[in-house]
Amino acid sequence: MRISTFLMFQGDAEAWLDLAVGAIPGSSVTTITRYGAEGPGVEGSVAASEALIGGHAVRCYDSFVVHDFTFTPSISLFVDLDSEEQHAAAHxxxxxxxxxxxPPGDYGFSRWFSWIQDRYGVSWQLNVP
Structure with a gap:
């Protein structure tokens, strides 16, 4: 059995993958499959992908079905970073x-913490324990 986080985008999956991989050290996209001219999604958009974001498996794709919902901060990626410098760069x-x-600060439950929502609506809790 295996569990991974699944994120559904409507055209921004690859841009989000680039952002996440660039922000979290040691991250990489492991697979990406694109829609072809036959569809059902927009040609070239992400039909399926998987990435390791700080060692955590995240799958995402661009939905070809338009939805009226997006992400909410009640679900977030919680990232323990090694230093305040790593935190600042990712943040x-x-x-x-x-x-x-x-905003970044000492909230008593960790040395340094911030909670943000990126430009694609995905929430991140960045923590230096």
Whole structure:
């Protein structure tokens, strides 16, 4: 058995993968399959993908069905980072064009923490334990 996080986008899957891999050290896209001219999605968009984000398996794709919902902060990727420098680098990349839910600080439950929603609507809790 295996469990992974699944994220459904409507055209931004590859851009989100690039952002996540660039922000979290040691991350990589392991597979990506694109829709062809025959569809059902937009040609070239992501039909299926998997990435390891800080060692955590994340699958995502671009839905060819339009939905009225998107992501909510009640589900987030929680990332333990090794230093405040790693935190700052990841935070700055992920918050650019997004929104701050909790700014970086010592909240008592960790040395340094922030909670943000990136420009694609995915929420991240960045933590230095």
């Amino acid at each position: 700055d990349l992920l918050v650019d064009g997004g929104s701050m839910l909790m």
